[in-house]
Amino acid sequence: MNMLKRPNGTEDILPASSQEWQNLEKFLRDTASAYGFREIRIPTFEQTELFSRGVGETTDVVQKEMYTVTAKESTFTLRPEGTAGTIRAMLQNGLLNEALPQRVYYILSCFRHERPQAGRLREFHQFGVEMAGASSADADAEVISLAKQILDQIGLRGIELYINSIGCPVCRKHYHAALKQYFSSYQDQLCETCQERLDKNPMRILDCKSPVCQEIAENAPVILDYLCEDCNSHFEKLKANLDLLSIEYTVNPRIVRGLDYYTKTVFEFVTTDIGAQGTICGGGRYDGLIAQLGGQSTPALGFGMGLERLLLTLRNQGISLNQENTCDIYFVPMGENAVAKAMQLTAQLRQDGISAQTDVMGRSLRAQMKYADKIHARFTVVIGDNELEQNEAILKNMKSGEKVLLKLDETFAQHFSDIEIADRLGMEE
């Protein structure tokens, strides 16, 4: 019989690394809270139309990467990103009628049917934030600042911030016309896909990796020269704000995000340490999306951060979020009576919130000590006939080898607790 396997492009997170995930998630929650963002949890699947309308009918994500499932005549789509569902939830529950700006964050998994490769999975995890109601570039700076702080404080190095403005629908229209005109004169030389792009979305040509297209794009008109008064001053203000916050950035007019809802500010945090998929965090402003989804016209912005890519970069830079998973105390019983006693003590300590374990394999003393060492138990207590008779036993500190005699009665948990706390404090200094 064939062994069942997980689907292509998915991952199992095993005990050895789940600690890392928990630490990362805790850090993200704490940092987001410091910025006033509160968690929102939304369904894993939504009506398909939410994404075709929100993310954009012409995007690759919608056209060829969505997992759309049918059950009992209803059709749904597994979320390919977090923004559309989050905005939908905010609208449906009237969050935008409350004090603005609304700040929310989420940690969730997204699904896209692509060919998996380094830093790209079919189910991947995202931390994201959305801020709704603020139109000024001060909000942009705040959101970028949050992403920056996360990446910095977690210890990542060499992450570049690229920013751009892709304007509002008005100035983008002028820009598209200019681009089309420019590229039309090179139409024959462009690669096949770019020839198609020429009509639908000429901005994508700027992003093409084909050397020929790149060369042609070299001298193409730049969006920044076509921004309207409002968009231009918004971008200038953003740059000033970033300077104010000492956040380094590079203006990259080539950044063209693949989701249709973006307006004005777009940005990416990029690493070169994990192969071709270097964008750890991407986001921007989407002033039109809320109206697009049926709400009152409300400015908003946010970002998504790829957690697998974040963890991958950390690993490649030799940074570990893993704390050694320890067992506070391990009982080593010898003989039937001792096993019973150990069982009681273990249960008692656990109820006091102390992580305790004892032998369940019927192993020898020596083997038990080895096991205690392997699971990084902080303390061990051997219980044999002598101990049962005296009703006291020796607590051994596995790191220092120190030994303390303790009563095996109701006071045990309290005494142990004191010693254990002292030990922890001692280790941190």
Next chain:
RNA sequence: GUGGGUAUAGCGUAGCUGGUUAACGCGUCAGUUUGUGGCACUGAAGACCAUCGGUUCGAAUCCGAUUAUCCACCCCA
């Protein structure tokens, strides 16, 4: 969707141009005498060599297909 690489114990690998019981490291388990872990030593378990088919007296090794996986393109986190 397109192109390329790889598939040998839980993990990481060796196995040259096909030839008797498929090797090594890590990990796991037991032990190195009588009640104390880390080091070292001894031993054990664990692989129908991804699957199916072909060539051959003989295939982990050569060929084909399938599947899985990795890398890159497209696009994105």
